[in-house]
Amino acid sequence: MIRSTWSIFLFWLPLSAQWLMMATEGPFLAAVIARLADPTINLAAYGVAFAFAILIESPVIMLMSASTALVTNSQTYRKLRNFMHVMNVTATAFLLIVLIPFVYEWLTIRLLGLPPEITRLTYGALWILLPWPSAIGYRRFLHGLLIRAGHTRLLAYGTTLRLGVMILTAISLYTLWDWPGAWIGAASLSLGVTAEALVARIMAAKTLRNLNTNKNLSTTNVDDKLNYLEIVKFYYPLALTSFISLTVQPLLTFLMGRAPSPLESLAVFPVVHSLSFFFRSFGLSYQEVALAVLQENRENFPRLARFALWLGLATSLGIASIAFTPFTIIWFEQIAGLRPELTGLASTSLKILVPVPALSVFLSFLRSIYIQARMTSLITAATVVEVLTLAILFILLGWTLDMPGVIAAFYAFLGGRLAGVLFLLKDIKKCELV
Template identity: 30%
Template sequence: MFPLLRLYLPLALSFELMMLEGPSVQWAIGRLPEIPTNLAAWGLTMQLSLLIESPVIMLLATATALVKNTDTFLALRTFMLRLALWCTLLTAAIAFTPLLDFICLSLLGQPPPIVEASRLPLQLMLLWSGAIAWRRFHQGVLVRQGRTALVTYGTAIRLAAVILPALALVAWGKLSGAATAAVAIMVGVLAEALSASSFARAVIRTLPTAHEKGDVPLTQKAIAKFHTPLAMTTLLTLATGPLTSAAIARLPFATQTLAAAPVVFSALLLLRGWGFAVQEITVAQLKRGTMPEATLARFASIVGVLTTLGALLLSLTPLCGLYATALGVPTDLHHLIRQGVLWGALLPLIAALSSSVRGVLVARQHTGAIYKGMALGLSVQVLVLIAGIAARFPALPLASLAFTLGGIAETAFLMAARRLPSPAAEAETVLP
């Protein structure tokens, strides 16, 4: 277990440093005017940005699974660049045209002041998807080669590159809170993208140039077949953000709740991040044949239990109020934050367990099951949100409950799929 912990901790710390971005920019927003509106606008900006970038997020897992020599590296890099271009064009189409109003006002029902406050931040995030694609691809190469510590260094650089501009812009005071957050986040992600490719350069030079006997060249079609189910799972996962905002907007105290929601879910992300790191470690260990599935599953369970206990500690003690106060969140939102964290306390455990089984399925190249599980989870979540709106259930507890029940359904499906043999088409794989 200790060798696994030694590999896991750098990657987990990388996730945690990345998750600290949320509280960091929320702190900046809390020091600038119109805090509730800008908190809600930043939440909407991030939900849209994450949804647009969803096809590139799983490039880390795809690169971890597929990059084994220079040919596969070059093939996947071409795939990554094409994907990044399409995501960037979509960002431009939404941020710089009336499409933003149609999506946010007509479809999501967001209050007009929040939508208007999110326009400039989304425009400032134009290169977000491209930077994320570049970074995740090179991080996957590092993880495949066991260089997880370098991933942590890159994320530390990113966090520093977020905090410094945020401090400077707060002192300047000329931008809105949401726009300040957007500039800080963009500087950070660009810095990490550059550092990830710099760290990966030495590793790339050591990749073998020849195929192993029996290998078939990796085509763009084969990469798309492998990556698309993973991208769809992320798309379905991140679609829950706008759907949840749409539900909150249809319940009482919409503006206050939309302001508190980013604080709730960034706090839960800090705890869930420990579980997210399990997926990449599971893929890498199974691909290298260095760790049995049972050991990896036990490790994931330990991570999940400990982080869920952390969520309960935060929600049931004065820590929640201290955390919200430190971010500059108005005191009238504190009780909403506490409720949301408490109702979502099982999410860190769910994240660890689902990441573990998803890693097994990725390593087996059985990615279709991941997509189906995600679709089931999203369906459950939507049904819970619809029922909650009809029952006029409190908004943040409803959002957390919907995420939790959807996560349970997805994880149960994935666990069942793990016990089944991969489809014949995937068993006869042409992938590395």
């Protein structure tokens, strides 16, 4: 039971550790790719493939929030499990459609205008990422059950395995096979996530047995029975939110390809984005924590708000300690492996992103409040505002003022995130928690 800010910290810590480990994936794989042949082209291809894959898997992202909020007994478990399987099959089918040659050519060459060498490498990487959507969906569904049952430490153990499999795969392919860097990155991600999904099923076995016998259940603010129409009404805005939110990276890829310094921007973007994700991950883990704690007792709201404030400040100070010190050169050149001519772009980009980790914490906290209040449609509206603001700012900065693409992209990202947070703050009193 949560009774203090300290107990919130202990509940959040394993989930934060899980996200931190996932956040190390991007910098590690970028560093591996940067040390292989044709690093600039392969970094760009890997970034494009990852953007496609994460966009296609976006409808399954919120399954963790859904299972945390909705699953209370065997009936609700079975209903949401069946719903999860449908979502996973649908996401995989979409990826297969993208991989149809004429569809892929239209998307990458005619629409995105990508160079042929990047297009070829991206196509192979997407085939390697084919298991990714279903593995992510299944894993997040099970993780939501574990969070609701209070077993947050198990999530960190599973991600430790995922990270280990990913590192082992990358090192093995780097050593034994003459694969392009983009393909090595994709294979490492795909095998790591699949391994984590399998071990999540093993770790959730006891929780599933308890659900099927109605043991240790909490039914606070949730009906004992759930039908598919109710699931769709609850989940559709969340899936749409996730989809719109995850269009950001493909959208920025498209926009950067038509702005000044396109190749340099596409190469720098995944390196800076993955480093910023490390600090934003503290906030990403907070959504399910706040949701589970509010499900237990709404009176925990003031403690959750205090924790969110301090967490946001700490994460932005963390990224600032790199962005505004000599360590930024050490990170980008010696650790990430960027060439000196790309380091200037990367350093400027990182400085722009300093407020974003704090905004990400606040956004996650606000979303948890709206999910708990079953007002998921407002989360979707806020995400639309965020993406529209981002697109307008990029067009103004990148296409009108001729800023380098990656600089315009991160200014737009910051402005969009701020707009999304302000939109949710505007209607927070409707949730009847404040």
